[in-house]
Amino acid sequence: MGLSEEIKRRRTFAIISHPDAGKTTLTEKLLLFGGAIHVAGAVKSNKIKKGATSDFMEIERQRGISVATSVMGFEYKGIKVNILDTPGHEDFAEDTYRTLTAVDSVIIVVDGAKGVEAQTRKLVKVCRMRNTPVMVFINKLDRPCKDPFELLDEIESELGIRVRPLAFPISSGDTFKGVYNIHQQHLSLFTSEDRQTASRTIDIKLDDPSLDEHIAPFTEQLKEDLEFVDGVYDAFDRDAYLRGELAPVFFGSAVNNFGVNDLLDCFINTAPHPRESTTEQRTIDPFETKMSGFVFKIHANMDPNHRDRIAFLKICSGVFERNKAYLHVRSGKNIKFSTPNAFMAEKKSIVDFAYPGDIIGLHDTGNFKIGDTFSEGEKLRYIGIPSFSPELFRYIENADPQKFKQLSKGVDQLMDEGVAQLFTSRLNGRKIIGTVGVLQFEVIQYRLEHEYNAMCRFESISIHKACWIESDNKEQLDDFIKRKYTNMAIDKHGRDVFLADTSYGLAIAQDKFPDIKFHFTSEF
Ligand code: G4P
Numbered sequence: 001m002g003l004s005e006e007i008k009r010r011r012t013f014a015i016i017s018h019p020d021a022g023k024t025t026l027t028e029k030l031l032l033f034g035g036a037i038h039v040a041g042a043v044k045s046n047k048i049k050k051g052a053t054s055d056f057m058e059i060e061r062q063r064g065i066s067v068a069t070s071v072m073g074f075e076y077k078g079i080k081v082n083i084l085d086t087p088g089h090e091d092f093a094e095d096t097y098r099t100l101t102a103v104d105s106v107i108i109v110v111d112g113a114k115g116v117e118a119q120t121r122k123l124v125k126v127c128r129m130r131n132t133p134v135m136v137f138i139n140k141l142d143r144p145c146k147d148p149f150e151l152l153d154e155i156e157s158e159l160g161i162r163v164r165p166l167a168f169p170i171s172s173g174d175t176f177k178g179v180y181n182i183h184q185q186h187l188s189l190f191t192s193e194d195r196q197t198a199s200r201t202i203d204i205k206l207d208d209p210s211l212d213e214h215i216a217p218f219t220e221q222l223k224e225d226l227e228f229v230d231g232v233y234d235a236f237d238r239d240a241y242l243r244g245e246l247a248p249v250f251f252g253s254a255v256n257n258f259g260v261n262d263l264l265d266c267f268i269n270t271a272p273h274p275r276e277s278t279t280e281q282r283t284i285d286p287f288e289t290k291m292s293g294f295v296f297k298i299h300a301n302m303d304p305n306h307r308d309r310i311a312f313l314k315i316c317s318g319v320f321e322r323n324k325a326y327l328h329v330r331s332g333k334n335i336k337f338s339t340p341n342a343f344m345a346e347k348k349s350i351v352d353f354a355y356p357g358d359i360i361g362l363h364d365t366g367n368f369k370i371g372d373t374f375s376e377g378e379k380l381r382y383i384g385i386p387s388f389s390p391e392l393f394r395y396i397e398n399a400d401p402q403k404f405k406q407l408s409k410g411v412d413q414l415m416d417e418g419v420a421q422l423f424t425s426r427l428n429g430r431k432i433i434g435t436v437g438v439l440q441f442e443v444i445q446y447r448l449e450h451e452y453n454a455m456c457r458f459e460s461i462s463i464h465k466a467c468w469i470e471s472d473n474k475e476q477l478d479d480f481i482k483r484k485y486t487n488m489a490i491d492k493h494g495r496d497v498f499l500a501d502t503s504y505g506l507a508i509a510q511d512k513f514p515d516i517k518f519h520f521t522s523e524f
Pocket of ligand 1: 018255
């Protein structure tokens with residue numbers, strides 16, 4: 001198969017949801033369909049368990065296991081599907097944001113009883129920034145759910161995306177009868193007794209007199225609902241979906257493997273293959289023959305005896321070949337990889353070739369950073385992997401004066417891995433760590449001690465938000481930096497960051513300095 005065919009048959013995506021909506025369960029069912037796993041529960045064991053929030057070592061251990069499932073590839077009907085796993089735990093949201101930079105589309109799982117929840121809202125915002133095509137799976141229809149139209153309205157208003165149901169549920173909870181596939185005009189009947197065979201699909205038109213036998217007393221209701229769907233929602237427009245403006249919606253019950261088939265079939269036919277990506281220098285077409293790609297995630301091994309890490313490279317163009325030298329653009333070095341890994345569900349294997357859309361794991365001894373580009377010689381730099389304004393901030397101090405070097409190296413490497421963000425105060429040069437979750441502070445302290453033999457201590461600091469600032473008005477910018485000197489810091493790339501104490505202080509600053517732009521992500 002040539003490069004072009006290989007690209008066209010790839011679908012690289014992530015499933016996102018609020019914790020507990022059913023992401024893990026849906027992932028598992030998709031893998032079962034693809035024959036990548038054979039028993040239910042295989043993915044489950046990698047999930048960060050509930051109640052483990054105070055036990056970060058357990059979480060890290062589970063994250064360690066989840067390296068193998070960071071990417072789950074399988075073949076389905078001739079299509080190579082790559083699912084990129086995203087950590088369910090919200091303290092690792094930044095990991096998820098970065099993973100979203102490496103996917104070509106996204107499936108959102110919404111709990112039909114709860115509707116749109118906080119974490120989904122945040123993650124979809126990131127997708128919207130990148131115009132990532134989105135499909136929605138409304139889950140848990142076997143439980144009493146909100147009214148489907150209410151759910152559709154909620155998705156539109158809360159996630160800021162137009163929807164188009166391609167399937168429609170017939171009741172929910174104890175009286176759940178099934179789902180009518182509007183697209184294909186067939187009815188999937190729900191038989192709840194057996195979780196693995198909960199579904200029976202029959203081809204039936206709405207005017208078929210036998211419809212009533214299957215879904216009474218909801219026949220009239222379904223007809224009315226579908227009429228309403230046709231009246232209210234425009235026909236499904238694939239181009240609008242590809243532009244990230246319109247989300248097709250499916251309903252089902254992941255745990256019962258119900259409705260998943262319809263979703264997967266639509267997904268492989270509708271979701272995009274790898275598309276163009278942006279570098280600082282130019283746009284890269286995946287069909288270009290020269291290989292290029294970027295590191296979007298680095299995973300450290302938790303074994304203190306091996307400070308090895310795995311860097312996850314998304315191939316964006318050309319063919320990646322084992323043992324061929326590629327330019328690591330940031331260092332200017334040519335590097336060969338003798339053991340690049342591909343991931344197929346729980347298995348890791350060495351690959352000889354990888355194509356755009358594929359993710360490979362590269363062995364790293366601490367030289368790579370998130371955002372690093374590899375190419376066949378061209379000095380490209382992939383963009384679009386922003387840092388997001390952290391939510392929690394603390395000063396980090398050296399707790400063992402003998403180990404200054406170890407601490408500094410450890411902090412640098414952990415920041416390269418994207419565990420947290422480091423800012424340096426302009427005022428006194430003190431280092432400030434910013435994270436999205438309180439767990440990261442424990443992770444940093446533990447890892448510094450066990451992997452770098454360094455001791456640190458955190459001190460509280462009252463910061464509301466970090467904003468990257470820029471302005472065409474140099475005079476105003478200089479004036480701002482001078483006046484706000486105590487709140488100014490620089491990030492790891494030397495860019496100016498304003499650390500606002502309070503939301504009020506930020507609003508005042510925005511008001512007083514109208515020519516300054518305050519950004520909440522590092523790329524603007
Ligand atoms: P997450 O990855 O999004 O956090 O969610 P996960 O798949 O782990 O699902 C969260 C809980 O919801 C699990 O129950 C799972 O079995 C259940 N679930 C998933 N899909 C459905 C569905 O369609 N209907 C119903 N009724 N439940 C569903 P749990 O009790 O936390 O775990 P388990 O004991 O079932 O494994």
